[in-house]
Amino acid sequence: GAVVSQHPSWVICKSGTSVKIECRSLDFQATTMFWYRQFPKQSLMLMATSNEGSKATYEQGVEKDKFLINHASLTLSTLTVTSAHPEDSSFYICSAPFNLNNEKLFFGSGTQLSVL
Amino acid sequence: KNQVEQSPQSLIILEGKNCTLQCNYTVSPFSNLRWYKQDTGRGPVSLTIMTFSENTKSNGRYTATLDADTKQSSLHITASQLSDSASYICVVSAQAGTALIFGKGTTLSVSS
Numbered sequence: 001g002a003v004v005s006q007h008p009s010w011v012i013c014k015s016g017t018s019v020k021i022e023c024r025s026l027d028f029q030a031t032t033m034f035w036y037r038q039f040p041k042q043s044l045m046l047m048a049t050s051n052e053g054s055k056a057t058y059e060q061g062v063e064k065d066k067f068l069i070n071h072a073s074l075t076l077s078t079l080t081v082t083s084a085h086p087e088d089s090s091f092y093i094c095s096a097p098f099n100l101n102n103e104k105l106f107f108g109s110g111t112q113l114s115v116l
Numbered sequence: 117k118n119q120v121e122q123s124p125q126s127l128i129i130l131e132g133k134n135c136t137l138q139c140n141y142t143v144s145p146f147s148n149l150r151w152y153k154q155d156t157g158r159g160p161v162s163l164t165i166m167t168f169s170e171n172t173k174s175n176g177r178y179t180a181t182l183d184a185d186t187k188q189s190s191l192h193i194t195a196s197q198l199s200d201s202a203s204y205i206c207v208v209s210a211q212a213g214t215a216l217i218f219g220k221g222t223t224l225s226v227s228s
Binding site: 006009045046106108 | 162221
Protein backbone atom coordinates (compact mmCIF):
# COMPACT_ATOMS: atom_id res chain seq x y z
CA GLY A 1 0.00 0.00 0.00
CA ALA A 2 0.92 3.66 -0.17
CA VAL A 3 3.68 4.57 2.27
CA VAL A 4 5.98 7.49 2.78
CA SER A 5 9.50 6.55 3.72
CA GLN A 6 11.67 9.08 5.52
CA HIS A 7 15.37 8.67 6.15
CA PRO A 8 17.28 8.92 8.39
CA SER A 9 15.22 8.39 11.53
CA TRP A 10 17.68 10.32 13.63
CA VAL A 11 20.88 12.19 13.06
CA ILE A 12 23.43 13.85 15.29
CA CYS A 13 25.75 16.38 13.73
CA LYS A 14 28.22 19.05 14.68
CA SER A 15 27.32 22.70 14.49
CA GLY A 16 28.12 24.15 11.08
CA THR A 17 27.62 20.97 9.11
CA SER A 18 24.78 20.23 6.69
CA VAL A 19 22.26 17.45 7.01
CA LYS A 20 20.10 15.96 4.27
CA ILE A 21 16.77 14.28 4.97
CA GLU A 22 15.05 12.18 2.33
CA CYS A 23 11.34 11.64 1.84
CA ARG A 24 10.14 9.01 -0.61
CA SER A 25 6.66 8.07 -1.67
CA LEU A 26 6.39 4.33 -2.15
CA ASP A 27 3.92 2.86 -4.63
CA PHE A 28 2.56 6.27 -5.60
CA GLN A 29 3.74 9.47 -7.19
CA ALA A 30 3.64 12.80 -5.40
CA THR A 31 4.02 16.04 -7.30
CA THR A 32 3.75 17.81 -3.97
CA MET A 33 5.27 16.97 -0.63
CA PHE A 34 5.14 18.87 2.63
CA TRP A 35 7.88 19.42 5.19
CA TYR A 36 7.08 20.07 8.83
CA ARG A 37 8.96 20.83 11.98
CA GLN A 38 7.81 19.77 15.41
CA PHE A 39 9.14 20.82 18.79
CA PRO A 40 8.39 18.74 21.90
CA LYS A 41 4.76 18.88 22.93
CA GLN A 42 3.99 21.24 20.07
CA SER A 43 1.96 20.83 16.91
CA LEU A 44 3.45 20.24 13.51
CA MET A 45 4.44 23.46 11.81
CA LEU A 46 4.47 23.54 8.05
CA MET A 47 7.83 24.74 6.81
CA ALA A 48 7.47 24.44 3.07
CA THR A 49 5.67 22.79 0.21
CA SER A 50 7.93 20.87 -2.14
CA ASN A 51 6.91 20.92 -5.79
CA GLU A 52 8.28 18.45 -8.31
CA GLY A 53 10.16 20.23 -11.07
CA SER A 54 9.83 23.70 -9.60
CA LYS A 55 10.83 25.77 -6.61
CA ALA A 56 9.52 25.00 -3.19
CA THR A 57 7.06 27.31 -1.50
CA TYR A 58 8.23 28.39 1.93
CA GLU A 59 6.06 29.49 4.83
CA GLN A 60 6.58 32.89 6.32
CA GLY A 61 9.59 33.03 8.58
CA VAL A 62 11.28 29.94 7.12
CA GLU A 63 14.66 30.71 5.59
CA LYS A 64 14.86 29.13 2.18
CA ASP A 65 18.65 29.39 2.10
CA LYS A 66 18.80 27.59 5.41
CA PHE A 67 16.39 24.82 4.55
CA LEU A 68 17.07 23.74 0.99
CA ILE A 69 14.38 21.65 -0.63
CA ASN A 70 14.79 19.63 -3.78
CA HIS A 71 11.98 17.66 -5.40
CA ALA A 72 13.85 16.08 -8.28
CA SER A 73 11.45 13.26 -9.05
CA LEU A 74 7.83 12.28 -8.50
CA THR A 75 8.80 10.05 -5.60
CA LEU A 76 11.60 11.90 -3.83
CA SER A 77 11.92 15.15 -1.99
CA THR A 78 14.91 16.15 0.12
CA LEU A 79 15.34 18.71 2.86
CA THR A 80 18.87 19.90 3.56
CA VAL A 81 19.52 21.82 6.75
CA THR A 82 22.56 23.89 5.88
CA SER A 83 25.12 25.06 8.42
CA ALA A 84 23.10 23.54 11.20
CA HIS A 85 23.08 25.12 14.64
CA PRO A 86 21.77 23.81 17.96
CA GLU A 87 18.55 25.80 17.54
CA ASP A 88 17.84 23.73 14.42
CA SER A 89 17.53 20.65 16.59
CA SER A 90 14.00 19.42 16.13
CA PHE A 91 11.80 16.66 14.76
CA TYR A 92 11.33 17.01 11.02
CA ILE A 93 8.47 15.23 9.25
CA CYS A 94 7.47 15.01 5.62
CA SER A 95 4.13 14.10 4.11
CA ALA A 96 2.81 13.34 0.67
CA PRO A 97 -0.78 13.46 -0.57
CA PHE A 98 -2.13 10.38 -2.24
CA ASN A 99 -4.87 12.28 -4.03
CA LEU A 100 -5.36 15.74 -5.47
CA ASN A 101 -7.28 17.33 -2.59
CA ASN A 102 -4.83 16.04 0.03
CA GLU A 103 -7.51 14.00 1.76
CA LYS A 104 -5.28 10.96 1.86
CA LEU A 105 -2.13 12.38 3.31
CA PHE A 106 0.62 10.02 4.36
CA PHE A 107 3.34 11.06 6.75
CA GLY A 108 6.89 9.88 6.98
CA SER A 109 8.18 8.46 10.24
CA GLY A 110 10.09 11.63 11.02
CA THR A 111 13.73 12.55 11.55
CA GLN A 112 15.06 13.63 14.93
CA LEU A 113 17.90 16.08 14.34
CA SER A 114 20.27 16.92 17.16
CA VAL A 115 22.91 19.53 16.48
CA LEU A 116 25.78 19.62 18.97
CA LYS B 117 -7.50 33.65 12.59
CA ASN B 118 -7.71 29.96 11.77
CA GLN B 119 -7.05 27.95 14.90
CA VAL B 120 -7.50 24.45 16.20
CA GLU B 121 -7.70 23.97 19.96
CA GLN B 122 -7.56 20.59 21.63
CA SER B 123 -8.40 19.51 25.13
CA PRO B 124 -7.32 18.15 27.44
CA GLN B 125 -3.63 18.71 26.88
CA SER B 126 -2.89 15.36 28.49
CA LEU B 127 -4.89 12.48 29.89
CA ILE B 128 -4.12 9.38 31.90
CA ILE B 129 -6.57 6.47 31.97
CA LEU B 130 -6.57 2.85 33.02
CA GLU B 131 -6.45 0.10 30.45
CA GLY B 132 -9.91 -0.94 29.37
CA LYS B 133 -11.52 2.41 30.09
CA ASN B 134 -13.06 4.73 27.54
CA CYS B 135 -12.07 8.33 26.92
CA THR B 136 -13.06 11.28 24.79
CA LEU B 137 -10.79 13.92 23.35
CA GLN B 138 -12.07 17.30 22.22
CA CYS B 139 -11.25 19.56 19.31
CA ASN B 140 -12.64 23.05 18.68
CA TYR B 141 -11.77 24.99 15.59
CA THR B 142 -12.29 28.41 14.11
CA VAL B 143 -11.21 27.50 10.60
CA SER B 144 -13.28 28.95 7.80
CA PRO B 145 -14.20 28.00 5.16
CA PHE B 146 -14.16 24.42 6.36
CA SER B 147 -13.28 21.52 4.13
CA ASN B 148 -12.55 18.53 6.35
CA LEU B 149 -11.40 17.51 9.79
CA ARG B 150 -8.96 14.72 10.51
CA TRP B 151 -7.75 12.89 13.56
CA TYR B 152 -4.25 11.48 13.60
CA LYS B 153 -2.43 9.29 16.08
CA GLN B 154 1.23 10.08 16.60
CA ASP B 155 3.42 7.71 18.56
CA THR B 156 6.44 9.27 20.24
CA GLY B 157 9.21 9.87 17.72
CA ARG B 158 7.07 8.80 14.78
CA GLY B 159 5.04 10.45 12.09
CA PRO B 160 1.24 10.84 12.42
CA VAL B 161 -1.03 8.08 11.20
CA SER B 162 -4.53 8.87 9.97
CA LEU B 163 -7.47 7.64 12.07
CA THR B 164 -10.45 9.38 10.51
CA ILE B 165 -11.32 12.15 8.11
CA MET B 166 -14.72 13.84 7.98
CA THR B 167 -16.22 16.37 5.63
CA PHE B 168 -18.87 18.96 6.39
CA SER B 169 -21.77 16.58 5.84
CA GLU B 170 -20.48 13.78 8.04
CA ASN B 171 -21.41 13.62 11.72
CA THR B 172 -19.59 10.51 12.80
CA LYS B 173 -16.99 8.11 11.52
CA SER B 174 -15.52 5.04 13.12
CA ASN B 175 -12.24 3.22 12.72
CA GLY B 176 -12.20 0.19 14.97
CA ARG B 177 -12.25 1.38 18.57
CA TYR B 178 -11.94 4.99 17.47
CA THR B 179 -15.08 7.01 16.79
CA ALA B 180 -14.93 10.63 15.70
CA THR B 181 -17.86 13.02 15.74
CA LEU B 182 -18.23 16.37 14.04
CA ASP B 183 -20.62 19.24 14.65
CA ALA B 184 -19.93 21.70 11.87
CA ASP B 185 -22.41 24.19 13.32
CA THR B 186 -20.61 24.54 16.64
CA LYS B 187 -17.23 23.75 15.05
CA GLN B 188 -16.48 20.97 17.47
CA SER B 189 -15.21 17.47 17.07
CA SER B 190 -14.51 14.66 19.46
CA LEU B 191 -12.56 11.43 19.31
CA HIS B 192 -13.88 8.63 21.46
CA ILE B 193 -11.65 5.68 22.26
CA THR B 194 -13.38 2.56 23.50
CA ALA B 195 -11.84 -0.12 25.68
CA SER B 196 -8.43 1.51 25.69
CA GLN B 197 -5.27 -0.53 25.26
CA LEU B 198 -1.71 0.19 26.29
CA SER B 199 -0.87 0.69 22.63
CA ASP B 200 -3.28 3.62 22.51
CA SER B 201 -0.74 5.66 24.46
CA ALA B 202 0.19 8.39 21.99
CA SER B 203 -0.51 11.95 20.97
CA TYR B 204 -3.81 12.49 19.16
CA ILE B 205 -3.84 15.39 16.78
CA CYS B 206 -6.84 17.16 15.33
CA VAL B 207 -6.20 18.69 11.93
CA VAL B 208 -8.52 20.94 9.95
CA SER B 209 -8.35 21.76 6.28
CA ALA B 210 -9.61 25.21 5.44
CA GLN B 211 -10.18 24.44 1.79
CA ALA B 212 -9.56 21.39 -0.32
CA GLY B 213 -5.99 21.25 -1.50
CA THR B 214 -4.63 23.86 0.87
CA ALA B 215 -2.38 23.57 3.88
CA LEU B 216 -3.66 21.90 7.02
CA ILE B 217 -4.04 23.54 10.41
CA PHE B 218 -2.78 21.36 13.23
CA GLY B 219 -3.87 21.29 16.83
CA LYS B 220 -1.23 20.80 19.52
CA GLY B 221 -2.54 17.38 20.29
CA THR B 222 -3.71 15.52 23.38
CA THR B 223 -1.20 13.19 24.96
CA LEU B 224 -2.94 10.03 26.12
CA SER B 225 -1.30 7.64 28.54
CA VAL B 226 -2.95 4.29 29.13
CA SER B 227 -1.70 2.47 32.19
CA SER B 228 -2.24 -1.09 33.37
